Amino acid sequence: MFAAIPDSEALDIALGLAVRAPSVHNTQPWRWRPTPTGIQLFADPDRHLTATDPYQRALIISCGAALHHLRTALAALSWSTGVEYCPDPTDPDHLATVHTTRQRPSTAQIEQAAAILLRRTDRRRYLPRPIPAGHIRALAAQASAYGAAVRQVPDPLLPRLADPMRHAAELHSADPAYQAEIARWSGPGRAADGVPVRNAPAPRHTGEIPVRGFAEPALLDPADQPDGAQWLVVGTPYDDRRAQLRAGEAISALLLTATGLGLATSLQTEPLGMLDSRQEIRTGLLHDCAYPQAMVRVGWAAGSLAPLAETPRRPVADVMAA
Structure with missing residues (x-):
């Protein structure tokens, strides 16, 4: 019988990909807490940009992007995910709990997880070429x-x-x-x-x-x-x-x-x-x-320009909740 939760190695890989998600000003305003029954996601109010994002909308969207990155990474690692959204009415910063079960990944899921390593935020001008x-x-x-x-x-x-x-x-x-x-x-x-x-x-x-x-x-x-x-x-x-x-x-x-x-x-x-x-x-x-x-x-990015460098990311250990 398969385990219901990923082992520590798989979890480290998945969280390492999750923290590559885009976030407002690259603040990475999330915290994670693995438990025996699921992986909990919390907003990090200490990283709230009060002038840029007064209603915390961009902060929550950033956390949602990280949640999807985590789910995408877990899918490629043979874990299907279900999500409880906003599971604790007494703690609005507890945004989600991810539950996992074993699955066989599809080619599309593996390709989407691979895209996490390639994606960049490219603020440069793009070529005047139509998108199909x-x-x-x-x-x-x-x-x-x-x-x-x-x-x-x-x-x-x-x-x-x-x-x-x-x-x-x-x-x-x-x-x-x-x-x-x-x-x-x-x-x-x-x-x-x-x-x-x-x-x-x-x-x-x-x-x-x-x-x-x-x-x-x-x-x-x-x-x-x-x-x-x-x-x-x-x-x-x-x-x-x-x-x-x-x-x-x-x-x-x-x-x-x-x-x-x-x-x-x-x-x-x-x-x-x-x-x-x-x-x-x-x-x-x-x-x-x-x-x-x-x-x-x-x-379409101009092929004559240098590839974009990665933006920095915090180590997984720094985004774990107590």
Whole structure:
């Protein structure tokens, strides 16, 4: 009879892949606690970005992405997973408990786990090359499996996304608390978390859709190349913690699938921390039918540019809960 929980070696491998999930400012705001009956996931409120993410939405989505990374890694290691979401009403930071049973992994599950090691957040401009419609459908299908919907923003509607993004960037540029968070979580000397200079390009030209800026950017991004990125908006029908956690899983599945298809991606959430900008995106692009949880830039990276370096990650021992 097979054991109901992974052994320590499998668990170390799975958690080592889980911590590679994307997170806001690469804060890695999660903690894990293996127990005899399941693997518990907690939010780490000490890593809450109060100016960037005042409602903890991006923090919970980040934890959801790590949850999906864990489940993906366990699936490739022959473990099927079920999740209890928000299992303890008395502890809102206890986001999920993962239960495991033995399974035989599929080829698709193994390939998705392999994509964890290849995925990077690429904030550079992408080539002006169309993305096949079948690729977009594959990304949307991955998100829908976790209760989220994906809206591709057509070119005529890009101003409905660009305007609130520019508005948020302008307000943040004059916000001392936000600028202090950027300075704390990016720049030189990042060894275990945050956004190092090698992963941050210079700010965009005025006419382009902005992407979040970081301290002392040093990543080469040819300014003479127009950005050929397509923009996707990921939304959910509800907006509680469970929905945000599931959105994080959906985003992780989308990003890993895009990586497997050879696409570059960059997760963007800057305007969603502001109620008016978020509502503008919800109304203008989602017709008030879903709550926007993140935007994803997706496209083809220029082959002439150097491969992106990995962003730093904390050791698994540092993200274990007491």
